[in-house]
Amino acid sequence: MYTKSLIFAFCLIGSGFLLFSCGTPVKEAEAENKSSANSENSLPAFTLSKGSLSSTIQIPGELIAYQEVDLYAKVNSFVKKLYVDVGSKVKEGQLLATLEAPEIESQLSGAESRLKSQEAIYLASKATYERLLQTSKTPGTVSQNDLDLALAKQNSDYAQFHAAQAAFREIQDNKNYLEVSAPFSGVISAREVSTGAYVGPSGKGSEFPMFTLQTQDRLRLVVSVPEAYTTYLNQQSKVDFTVKALPNQKFTAKVARLAGALDTRLRAQRTEMDVHNTDGKLLPGMVAEVSIPLTGTNSNFVIPSKAVLNSTEGTFVIKVDHDSTKWVPVQIGRQAEDKVEIFGDLREKDVLIQTANEEIRNNEPLQGSVKVN
DSSP: OHHHHHHHHHHHHHHHHHHHHHHHHHHHHHHHHHHHHHHHHOEEEEEOOEEOOEEEEEEEEEEEESSEEEEOOSSSEEEEEEOOOTTOEEOTTOEEEEEEOHHHHHHHHHHHHHHHHHHHHHHHHHHHHHHHHHHTTSTTSSOHHHHHHHHHHHHHHHHHHHHHHHHHHHHHHHHHTTEEEOSSSEEEEEEOOOTTOEEOSSSGGGSSOSEEEEOOSEEEEEEEEEGGGGGGOOTTOEEEEEETTEEEEEEEEEEEEEEEEEOTTTOEEEEEEEEEOTTOOSOTTOEEEEEEEEEOOTTEEEEEGGGEEEETTEEEEEEEOSSEEEEEEEEEEEEETTEEEEEESOOTTOEEESSOOTTSOTTEEOSSOEEEO
């Protein structure tokens, strides 16, 4: 009997030990599950603050010659000789072509003859007036009327002499136009005539220019900047650009000229940058891909992109307001990577939900806690 009682006591102690050892993990598991549930119900949030957002936009641009001019013949003539061709590098004042117009030589000879004739007439009338004036000093020899007529004749002949001089200079200037010279240093990019071709200000020969002259060691990068981005550029701004011909090479240019007005058709501002091209890698007419930096100030709210809710009702952020959620309408500004600028009825240190979704309803109590990062 004593042995059976002892065995029964040991069995009771073992059973109690097993129950105690089994009960402890159960309580720990329940605590862990409760903590996990609280963690799952907590919403990640952040405190709203102002910051800066730097990004770039890609805009197509065009490289054009810094100076470009089409050269036409001033007078009707024929091409006598060409001294340059496409690709020729020329200096300012260099002779490009000579023209011939035989009628100009005839006109010049006639104008010269008329000039000499008018000069002789003027000198004769002048001498006549001077003699009469000298004679009139003796009383009663020359009437005042004769003296006045002689003076008028002298002045008239002098005017005719000056008119003949002007006509002669005009034809002489036209003759000088028979030599076509470069107005500035550059490269001949086009030639539309050959020796013997008829050229002039009117007629068949003037349909195309004789030459096109461009400055290529210095170019203009022309970009039409949309209205929304005009405030980010000034005279000190620098941009990077690439061209298809040299895709692995990046070029830099500085803003030189701003139109100061928007194009009425594109609603964009014409912006020009000067590009030094002494190595000749870039060519006028190339299309460039321009990267314009958009660097803002610390005056706007910048938040993670996933904190913005885009719904059918509009664009919102979800603010925590006294243990409830509130949808606040916002407008989106610039975006860069996973950040975005927002504008709306918000204040610094407002608490916003980090990941916004439509499951978090407007003006409803929080389902769980908020964990501010």
